[in-house]
Amino acid sequence: MNHLSLIIKREYLTKVRNKSFIIMTFLSPFIFVGIFALVAYLSSLNSDTVRKISILDETGLFADEFNSSPHMQYKILQNITLEAAKKEAEIEEIYGLLFIPKTENLEDLSKKITFYSEDSPSLSMMSDINNMLETRVNTLKLKEAGIDSETIKSLHIDINTNQETFKGKETSKLGSGLKLIFGGVAGYLLFMFIIIYGNMIMRSVIEEKTSRVIEVIISSVKPRVLLLGKIFGTTLAGIAQFLVWVVLILVLMTVVTSIFGVDAASASPSQQIMENSIDGGTQQVLHDVMLEINNLPILNLIVMFILFFVGGYLLYASLYASVGAAVDSETDTQQFMMPILMPLVLAVYVGFFTVMDNPHGTVSQVFSYIPFTSPVVMLMRIPFGVPVWQQIISVVILFGSFIGMVWFAAKIYRVGILMYGKKPTYKEIFKWLKY
Amino acid sequence: MKVGILSNQYIYILQIKFMEKLLVVNNVSKVYGDYKALNNVSIEVEKGSIFGLLGPNGAGKTTLIRIINQITLPDSGSVILDGEPLQPHHVKYIGYLPEERGLYKTMKVGEQALYLAQLKGLSKQEAKERLKYWFDRLQIGDWWDKKIQELSKGMAQKIQFVVTVLHKPKLLIFDEPFSGFDPINANIIKDEILKLRDDGATVIFSTHRMESVEEMCDHIALIYKSNKILDGKLIDIKRQYRSNMFEIGLITPNHAAISASLMEKFEVFPATFKSINDELQYKVKVPDSVATNDFVNYLTSQGQLTHFVEVIPSASDIFIETIQKN
Numbered sequence: 152m153n154h155l156s157l158i159i160k161r162e163y164l165t166k167v168r169n170k171s172f173i174i175m176t177f178l179s180p181f182i183f184v185g186i187f188a189l190v191a192y193l194s195s196l197n198s199d200t201v202r203k204i205s206i207l208d209e210t211g212l213f214a215d216e217f218n219s220s221p222h223m224q225y226k227i228l229q230n231i232t233l234e235a236a237k238k239e240a241e242i243e244e245i246y247g248l249l250f251i252p253k254t255e256n257l258e259d260l261s262k263k264i265t266f267y268s269e270d271s272p273s274l275s276m277m278s279d280i281n282n283m284l285e286t287r288v289n290t291l292k293l294k295e296a297g298i299d300s301e302t303i304k305s306l307h308i309d310i311n312t313n314q315e316t317f318k319g320k321e322t323s324k325l326g327s328g329l330k331l332i333f334g335g336v337a338g339y340l341l342f343m344f345i346i347i348y349g350n351m352i353m354r355s356v357i358e359e360k361t362s363r364v365i366e367v368i369i370s371s372v373k374p375r376v377l378l379l380g381k382i383f384g385t386t387l388a389g390i391a392q393f394l395v396w397v398v399l400i401l402v403l404m405t406v407v408t409s410i411f412g413v414d415a416a417s418a419s420p421s422q423q424i425m426e427n428s429i430d431g432g433t434q435q436v437l438h439d440v441m442l443e444i445n446n447l448p449i450l451n452l453i454v455m456f457i458l459f460f461v462g463g464y465l466l467y468a469s470l471y472a473s474v475g476a477a478v479d480s481e482t483d484t485q486q487f488m489m490p491i492l493m494p495l496v497l498a499v500y501v502g503f504f505t506v507m508d509n510p511h512g513t514v515s516q517v518f519s520y521i522p523f524t525s526p527v528v529m530l531m532r533i534p535f536g537v538p539v540w541q542q543i544i545s546v547v548i549l550f551g552s553f554i555g556m557v558w559f560a561a562k563i564y565r566v567g568i569l570m571y572g573k574k575p576t577y578k579e580i581f582k583w584l585k586y
Numbered sequence: 587m588k589v590g591i592l593s594n595q596y597i598y599i600l601q602i603k604f605m606e607k608l609l610v611v612n613n614v615s616k617v618y619g620d621y622k623a624l625n626n627v628s629i630e631v632e633k634g635s636i637f638g639l640l641g642p643n644g645a646g647k648t649t650l651i652r653i654i655n656q657i658t659l660p661d662s663g664s665v666i667l668d669g670e671p672l673q674p675h676h677v678k679y680i681g682y683l684p685e686e687r688g689l690y691k692t693m694k695v696g697e698q699a700l701y702l703a704q705l706k707g708l709s710k711q712e713a714k715e716r717l718k719y720w721f722d723r724l725q726i727g728d729w730w731d732k733k734i735q736e737l738s739k740g741m742a743q744k745i746q747f748v749v750t751v752l753h754k755p756k757l758l759i760f761d762e763p764f765s766g767f768d769p770i771n772a773n774i775i776k777d778e779i780l781k782l783r784d785d786g787a788t789v790i791f792s793t794h795r796m797e798s799v800e801e802m803c804d805h806i807a808l809i810y811k812s813n814k815i816l817d818g819k820l821i822d823i824k825r826q827y828r829s830n831m832f833e834i835g836l837i838t839p840n841h842a843a844i845s846a847s848l849m850e851k852f853e854v855f856p857a858t859f860k861s862i863n864d865e866l867q868y869k870v871k872v873p874d875s876v877a878t879n880d881f882v883n884y885l886t887s888q889g890q891l892t893h894f895v896e897v898i899p900s901a902s903d904i905f906i907e908t909i910q911k912n
Contacts (some may be wrong), residue, residue: 157704165693363688367749370655370682371705373674565658 154372155380162355162384167391176392180399188407202246202276207236209253210260216287223276237267247272249280257288257295327535329440331507334531337456338502341463341526345495348389348464349471353484355381356475356564375561378476382468382557448536455533455542462549463526466556467495473560476567498524502531510535520545522552607666608633608757608788609654614663616649623649625812626663631757631790631805636783638803638820639792640905645809647792648685651759654790655682668756678707681755685762685792687746689734696730699749706753713752720748724774739766747775751782758782759790764798776802796902806901808908816908820901827899827907829871832878833857835893836866836885844888863892 166172205226208214217225226245228236233250240248247268254260264284266272290300314326356378359365368377474487501518509515510532519529519537525545533542609631616624624646631637641647652658654665656672665672667679690698696717703713721727724744734742743766751758760779764772776798783789791803799806799820806823808816816823834857838844844866848854853871861867866889872881885891899907 154705157701161701165690169692358690362691363686364690366652366657366684366686367682367689367702367746368705369657370680370684371677371702 154376155383158372158377158380159384159387162381163387166351166355166385166388172388172392176395177399180396180403183400184403184407187404188410191407203243204247204249205236205240205245206249206251207231207233208249208251210251212291213251213284213287216283240267251284257291260288330534331531333452333534334502334506337460337530338499338527341460341530342495342499344389344393344460344464345467348385349467349491351389352382352385352468353471353475354481355385356472357478357481357484360479360567369565373561374476374564375557378469378472378557378561378564382465382472386464386468448533451539451542452533455546456530458546459526459530459549462546462553466522466526466549466553467491469553469556469560473556473563476560476564478567494521494523495527498527502527506531511537516541520548522549525549606632608668609790610666611650611654612664612666614650614653614660614665616646616653616658616660622812624653624660627809627812627814628663629807629814629817631788633788634783634786635804636779636789636791636802638799638806638901639790639809640794640799640806640901641809642909646812647809648761650809651682651684651761651790651792654757654759655680678753679756681706681750681753681758683746683750683758683760683763685765687743689742689746689749691735692733694730695732695734695737695745698734699745699752702749703752708753716752716754717748720752724748740768740771743767744771744775747778751778751787755787757788757790759792761792762794763791764793764795796900796905799901803901808905810909810912815912816904823904824899827904829897829899830874831855831869831871831897832881833859833869833893833895833897834867834885834891835859835861835863836868836889836891837863838866838889841866847888859893861893865892867893869897 201222201224203224203226205228206213206217207228214227217227219225228239231239236248236250239245247266250265250267251260252263254263266277266280290303293300293303359368359377470491474484474491477487478484498518501514501524505512505514505518506528515528515532518524519532519541526549529537529542529545607630609629611627611629613626613628614624615622615626627646627650629637629639629650639647639650649658653660654667654672656674656677667676670676693701699717700710700713703717704710708716718727721730726741726744726748729737729741729745734745737745747763750760758779763775763779767775779789779791780802791799793799803820805819806816807814818826836844845854845868848868848870852873855869855871857867857869859867870881872878882891882894885894
């Protein structure tokens with residue numbers, strides 16, 4: 152065990168003292184926030200521009216519908232041919248021209264309205280215009296049928312179904328949304344962590360081979376201990392880096408948002424919801440959110456988040472380590488990367504599609520036991536309430552597989568080091584297990 | 587009870603047998619897939635000796651060394667170190683300088699040496715003191731804060747040597763220890779190895795450089811195609827391989843006649859050695875039936891004998907001859 156702590160210490164210090172590691176640790180948040188600020192700045196520029204759109208309405212039915220907004224200016228054209236209107240639009244640098252021809256009846260109109268512009272217009276603007284036209288036509292049709300718009304408005308009732316479990320616990324759509332956000336963030340975080348630091352572990356396992364120090368080391372310590380030490384040491388360095396990132400990004404974000412105003416902050420999904428809620432009406436919603444958060448099984452979530460995050464990360468880390476153990480140099484790792492990434496991507500897909508759709512369905516359940524997918528899938532399921540025994544079984548399987556994986560990697564390592572300069576095939580690796 | 591006593595006696599006998607031997611390898615075999623790397627190889631290494639492990643490339647030497655270092659496990663057979671079957675904790679009694687060697691490139695010399703020494707079970711304090719001794723001794727003290735990648739290959743080799751011997755192992759295994767050294771440094775390292783031997787360490791020495799085998803080894807074993815084909819004290823092996831060949835120089839007025847009569851009586855080979863005389867120079871193989879003194883008498887009767895030396899087979903000759911025989 153003394154060996155293990157020595158190796159962990161060395162791995163950690165070498166990583167942390169590495170120049171490019173230090174630079175990346177402090178530069179990445181700046182780049183990240185910089186890009187973010189740039190996008191925020193550009194989109195604020197974008198929304199500042201005013202688009203002029205002229206409307207040639209031969210029917211005369213729509214003129215009142217188009218109210219100019221700060222971003223959109225509408226100009227109603229009258230007594231002018233389409234050709235002349237097009238020409239005028241080009242001369243006056245008007246963004247687009249909406250042409251509504253006169254037709255026999257409203258049904259014919261549906262396919263005859265045309266929007267002319269220099270280049271193809273944005274999807275959101277077109278759907279805005281479409282909506283406006285549709286609402287107007289529908290109102291007109293209802294009027295034709297003898298129902299006036301006031302009646303329609305008074306007939307419209309919003310339904311908000313209350314949700315309650317059999318045991319009387321209130322649930323809500325808002326709560327489901329929060330659960331999804333928690334699961335999504337947890338899954339995504341794990342995914343990122345594995346991708347970034349898995350590679351680092353792999354490189355660190357190859358290090359001994361490229362520097363040929365391996366035989367000296369391996370004549371002093373067991374390969375299993377060496378691999379464990381490398382995984383833990385690199386992970387600790389990773390956690391340190393991650394913490395620096397989180398702190399720096401939070402600080403920088405606060406600075407940036409104070410410069411650019413609320414606009415920039417609205418890009419993060421949780422705040423968007425908050426903001427929508429505030430837009431939607433009252434502080435009451437914010438209060439509801441806090442209430443919902445309290446309703447979540449917080450302690451269970453935190454404990455399981457830590458267990459699954461650590462377990463999932465370690466399992467994938469040991470997979471990366473086995474790849475490092477099997478090859479001689481980084482260029483040979485390509486053929487083995489695919490099988491690692493596949494289950495990880497699968498886990499994220501299952502998490503985001505199946506679990507969201509049906510958190511306790513068969514597919515969700517099965518994938519929350521398979522160790523390669525359970526960290527992501529189970530973490531997304533837990534907020535919806537998973538029996539504790541299921542969670543425990545899943546955690547035990549996960550950590551068991553981690554130990555098994557390290558054993559497997561050590562086995563490959565022991566043989567892999569003795570074969571220099573040859574790219575191994577899967578068949579050979581299988582044979583090595585029997586040596 | 588009786589069984590107990592018997593087995594105790596047995597262990598006692600075993601201990602006596604192994605007492606003089608630091609390392610005993612018994613019938614070790616190792617198979618990699620379809621390839622047999624070692625076939626029933628046994629060696630015994632006496633305490634305080636230098637044991638030369640010889641053989642052409644790919645013969646199985648490195649596999650044997652790795653088994654002794656517990657890097658790979660043998661398929662069958664056993665290894666006994668200092669009277670005990672090989673166990674994981676024995677790594678601290680062994681110092682191993684592998685042929686494929688290197689150090690962490692970005693680590694500083696001192697830090698790295700400390701790390702490797704601690705892995706071998708030394709405390710940090712102890713390791714520091716011993717490193718200071720060795721660095722002073724080899725006059726490399728000012729390298730302490732340099733990174734390995736800043737050093738030349740020979741310099742890195744010196745560090746590697748220090749790291750190998752630092753924990754005062756009972757058994758030192760050197761695989762091609764002189765590769766990468768210039769002659770001056772090779773000599774320094776050679777002297778250090780001999781000094782370590784004198785201080786009580788046992789050395790296993792694997793090399794292709796026959797002159798260093800000749801100079802240093804007490805005992806050699808030759809491995810060829812996974813089998814041990816020769817084993818014994820170097821001097822005994824040389825006696826075994828002696829061929830009763832003598833190099834002679836003879837001053838005589840009648841070269842042609844003497845040559846002819848020599849060739850008639852003996853097997854004669856041409857020879858050249860440095861001499862200030864104008865003489866006949868030959869290597870002559872004397873049959874066992876002829877006593878050496880009679881041969882000398884014969885020669886002196888033919889002319890003035892200026893040169894008479896027994897040709898002793900060199901380690902290199904023995905190496906080549908044995909392998910060609912197999």
